[in-house]
Amino acid sequence: xHLVLFIFFGGLCVAGALNLLLQRHPINSALSLIVVMxxxxxxxxLLGAEFLAAAQVIVYSGAIMVLFTFVIMLLNAGEEExxxxxxxxxxxxxxxxxxxxSLLAFIFLSARSHLAQARLGEYVVSTSDLSKVLFRDLLxxxxxxxxxxxxxxxxxxxxxxxxx
Amino acid sequence: MAVPIAYYLVLSAILFSIAVGAFLIKRNIITIFMSIxxxxxxxxxxxxxxxxxxHRVQGQIFVFFxxxxxxxxxxxxxAIIIAIFRSxxxxxxxxxxxxxx
Numbered sequence: 001x002h003l004v005l006f007i008f009f010g011g012l013c014v015a016g017a018l019n020l021l022l023q024r025h026p027i028n029s030a031l032s033l034i035v036v037m038x039x040x041x042x043x044x045x046l047l048g049a050e051f052l053a054a055a056q057v058i059v060y061s062g063a064i065m066v067l068f069t070f071v072i073m074l075l076n077a078g079e080e081e082x083x084x085x086x087x088x089x090x091x092x093x094x095x096x097x098x099x100x101x102s103l104l105a106f107i108f109l110s111a112r113s114h115l116a117q118a119r120l121g122e123y124v125v126s127t128s129d130l131s132k133v134l135f136r137d138l139l140x141x142x143x144x145x146x147x148x149x150x151x152x153x154x155x156x157x158x159x160x161x162x163x164x
Numbered sequence: 165m166a167v168p169i170a171y172y173l174v175l176s177a178i179l180f181s182i183a184v185g186a187f188l189i190k191r192n193i194i195t196i197f198m199s200i201x202x203x204x205x206x207x208x209x210x211x212x213x214x215x216x217x218x219h220r221v222q223g224q225i226f227v228f229f230x231x232x233x234x235x236x237x238x239x240x241x242x243a244i245i246i247a248i249f250r251s252x253x254x255x256x257x258x259x260x261x262x263x264x265x
Contacts, residue, residue, distance in 0.1 A: 003165040010175045017182040017202060026194045026255075033198050036179070040205055047172070047216045049224050059231050064201065064238045071242045072194055075249050080192040081256065093188035097181045104177035108170045115173075116217050117166035123219055133221045134228070145232045152236035160243035 002120045005046055009039040024079045030068050037061040048124040172213040179206035193248070193255050197241050204234050 016036035020029045041056040134142055183206060186199035208227045215223025248260055 001165065002167050006167045006171065010171075013175065014178055014182070017179050017186075020195070020198065020202065021182055021186045021189065026192050026198075029195050029198055033202060036202065037205060040209060043172070043175075043209060044212050046167075047212050049212050049215070049227075052212060052224055052227055055228065055231055059235060060201075060205070064235055067238055067242055068194065068198060071245060075194075075246070075255065077192065077194060077255050080190065080195070089188040093185050097185040097188075100184065101178055101181035104181070105174045108173040108177065112168055112170040115169040117168055118172070118213075118216055119166045123216055125215075125221055125224055129221055130224060130228075134225055138225060141229065145229060148233065149236055152239050156239045156243040159240070160246045 002046060002118065005042070009042045009046075012036075012039040013043070026072050026077045026080070027069065030065060030072060033068075034061050034065050037065065046120065047118060048122070050124065051127045051130050169213050169217050173210055176206045176210040176213065179209065191256050191258060193245055193257050193260070196257065197238075197245065201234060201238065204230060 013036050016032040016039070019032035020036070023029045023032065037056060037060040041053045041061070044053040044056060180203055183199045183202035186202070187196055190196050190199065208230055211223045211227045211230070215221070215227075245255070249255060252260060254260070
């Protein structure tokens with residue numbers, strides 16, 4: 001059951017990411033990124049991260065992608081045109097990416113005997129376990145992120161709200 | 165049926181590599197920004213996989229912080245994209261070659 005779910009949603013992730021790469025219109029890329037993020041939420045659930053699966057759906061495929069599609073529609077972004085710079089990126093990028101993925105896959109698969117096997121429901125982190133660590137041991141970083149968000153809000157208003 | 169953690173790590177590597185490729189090949193500034201988000205997601209998957217491997221909650225909390233930082237980064241980045249589009253009326257990165265707006 002776990003293997004079937006992993007193959008289905010992992011395949012959906014890879015298909016969505018490839019679709020992001022191949023589509024020429026940004027709105028199609030944004031919609032395929034939503035597919036990737038939603039199926040990643042299911043993979044988190046398979047690995048026992050309940051809270052993160054919910055946060056992934058709410059924060060990533062909810063808030064961030066709505067922001068992206070909003071900006072794409074606001075700026076009325078059309079299809080991207082092929083320019084001279086992209087040909088060099090094809091020559092260097094595709095072999096480099098192939099080398100990167102094969103190297104990482106080789107490393108992970110050769111370390112396979114040292115890594116555990118994931119079984120469904122064997123290790124589930126509940127929200128209370130997570131919040132015990134977050135609000136006890138890591139309270140200071142948590143408070144610092146609120147300052148970060150405040151700075152981000154101020155920066156966004158200062159950058160985008162300026163009238164010319 | 166059990167799935168080795170290594171498969172999750174390989175999936176994370178594949179997603180990260182596709183995102184790097186999209187970052188290099190794409191010319192639209194919004195799509196480049198979306199591929200950066202995809203890279204963050206791929207690394208998040210490996211964090212969750214390692215949290216499962218060692219049965220530690222800290223890995224999942226790191227993912228939580230990455231999500232917060234990604235949200236803040238998306239807000240600022242999209243504001244910069246809007247500012248660039250206002251002054252240049254283009255989204256092609258090849259035509260954005262000056263540091264000033």
